[in-house]
Amino acid sequence: MRIVRAVVVLAALSMLATGWWARLDPAGFAAWANWPNHVHFLHDAGVFQIGIGLMMLLALWWRDVITLVLAGFIFTNTFHALNHALDLEMGGKASDPWVLSAVSALAVPGLVMRLRSVRARRMKVAA
Numbered sequence: 525m526r527i528v529r530a531v532v533v534l535a536a537l538s539m540l541a542t543g544w545w546a547r548l549d550p551a552g553f554a555a556w557a558n559w560p561n562h563v564h565f566l567h568d569a570g571v572f573q574i575g576i577g578l579m580m581l582l583a584l585w586w587r588d589v590i591t592l593v594l595a596g597f598i599f600t601n602t603f604h605a606l607n608h609a610l611d612l613e614m615g616g617k618a619s620d621p622w623v624l625s626a627v628s629a630l631a632v633p634g635l636v637m638r639l640r641s642v643r644a645r646r647m648k649v650a651a
Contacts, residue, residue, distance in 0.1 A: 529584060536580035543573030564611040571607055575600030588642050594635040602628040 546553040547570030554561040579596035586592045605624035608616055 532580050532584055536577040539573045539577030539580065543570045543575075543577060546570030546573065564607070564614040564616070567607045567611055568604060571600060571603045574603065588638070591635065591638050591642060594631055594638060598628050598631050598635060601631070 546566045550563045550566035551561050553566055575596055578599060579592060582592050582595060601624055605621045605628060608624060609621035612618065612621070
C-alpha cells in the first residue's frame with residue numbers, strides 16, 4: 525500500500541507542478557511541451573491538470589468517490605471560470621465566467637448534502 529500511495533503522491537505532484545507551470549508561465553510551458561503558445565488554452569490546460577493533481581491527493585484521504593469528484597469538480601470548474609474572466613480579452617463570450625460559476629454554484633449543495641449523508645452514515649455505524 526505504501527508503494528501505491530507514493531506513486532499517487534508523485535503523480536499528483538507531477539500534475540500540480542506542470543499545471544501551475546502552464547498556468548503561470550504559458551510561454552515557457554509551450555516551449556517545453558512543443559505546443560503552440562495559446563495562452564488561454566494553456567491556462568485552461570493548467571487548471572485541469574491542477575484539478576487532477578488535487579483529486580489524486582484527495583483520493584488518499586477521502587474514500588467516498590462522489591464526495592471526491594464533486595469537490596474536485598467544484599474547485600476545477602470554479603478555477604476554470606476564473607480563467608475565463610481573467611482571459612476574457614483573448615476570446616470567448618462575456619457570459620462564460622458566469623455560466624461556469626453558476627454550474628459550480630449548483631454543485632455546492634450537492635457536495636454539502638453528500639458530506640452530510642456520509643457523516644450521518646459514519647455516525648450510525650459508530651453508534
